[in-house]
Amino acid sequence: MTACDTCVVRNRAICSALDAGELAALNSISRRRSLSPGESLMWEGEDSILVANVIDGVLKLSTGTEDGREQIVGVVYPSDFIGRPFGSTTGHGVTALTEAHVCVFTRRDFDAFAREHPALEHKLLQRTLGELDRTRRWMLLLGRKSAGERVASFLLEMSERLVEQGCQGTHDHPLARFTLPFSRQQVADVLGLTIETVSRQFTRLKSEGLIDLPSRREVAIVDREGLVIEAG
Amino acid sequence: MTACDTCVVRNRAICSALDAGELAALNSISRRRSLSPGESLMWEGEDSILVANVIDGVLKLSTGTEDGREQIVGVVYPSDFIGRPFGSTTGHGVTALTEAHVCVFTRRDFDAFAREHPALEHKLLQRTLGELDRTRRWMLLLGRKSAGERVASFLLEMSERLVEQGCQGTHDHPLARFTLPFSRQQVADVLGLTIETVSRQFTRLKSEGLIDLPSRREVAIVDREGLVIEAG
DNA sequence: CGATGGTTTGAGATATATCAAACCTCGTGG
């Protein structure tokens, strides 16, 4: 009985490419780790020592300029893969936004294992291609969208990605209501805006009846149609 | 004697993972194609039918909003891979910026071939991971940098990526002078700015002695140090 | 209850966009 046997992301993470025996081998080089909100798993520019799978929680990937401006360049959810295999350095830090559990490997071990398991590499390739698609879509937002469009797009994406993926195929209806894993400042860092601008857009969308804000971290989408239009 | 035998990117593209026999098999499902500047190889939102390797030339990957705003989300050079294997649709158009030659596969054929050649998939994974890194770095530029910083960063990146990679390892000195494969409008579409702002930054950098502009498409980097500082 | 950290609101400053005109460059045809 290994940790993998009870792993909740067993069927969705890249590990799903492996059979029982292979999984046992992978398990033997892995280590579980818990992270509290704000705790970092890796730092920008650091030698790429670790890679990991997200079991539980939400983490941000972020870079910054010398003078302290920050940009969140990615957000990862359960079953997502973290880190830079087959490379020497990580271009961004990885920090937990919520309580999180990850399944960690040293890059050395993981690289070696992956090279011997093409099915695993295939899953990783698929995941990486998907992440690249998503990242490029985000570039349109950062390069060309207004503050209002950015915030609306952001809320829609959140409502889609925060769905608790039960093992059974709960067929991915976007949420009408959810708790943001981000502070206002972090939302600003995702969208390339300032905290004040984000706050103003939130209140505007609320006053226009498109969303509701029951509490600081909670969002309810009242008029999804309208929000889609607002998202440009 | 196949087309691959004389291919100039033979040793740099993902094909370098294959031996002579495998290469012959790959060659049999490939097709060469020439593109003139402005010609498109795929369109945004289209079913993902083709993938390709760039042999020669520079191409842009771009998306846009309904109301006509455009954002270039990637630029590909010789030996780069184009398209979305293992996926159903392409999220961005692919258009030649210069005369270009590509080596095209149907996605069906390529997917099948790749699944049987792990070494090829491994190369593709490495390339995709690198592209993801580069794209995320670009997000910092789009989200947090000023117009001046963007243009300076752009020129530095150009000077690094336009190096003619000879077969022998000409060890990648960035160019002091090069011809832009972009119009001013396209530079604006890469940087998320307007054409006027780009133009003004070019003339400013020139007047400050950091660069020279011998002609519309040519750029000479006079003070690389200064440009790096300017890039933020 | 008061302190603290995050958030919202307000007033003003500023970088970039927008609109418009002048300016090159280069190819075409008289």
Added chain:
DNA sequence: CCACGAGGTTTGATATATCTCAAACCATCG
């Protein structure tokens, strides 16, 4: 050979979205 026109580029004047700075506000927790 020169005049012309067209497309792209630069320059200028103004508008505006977003940022900046500052204060008020609000939940939370000791």
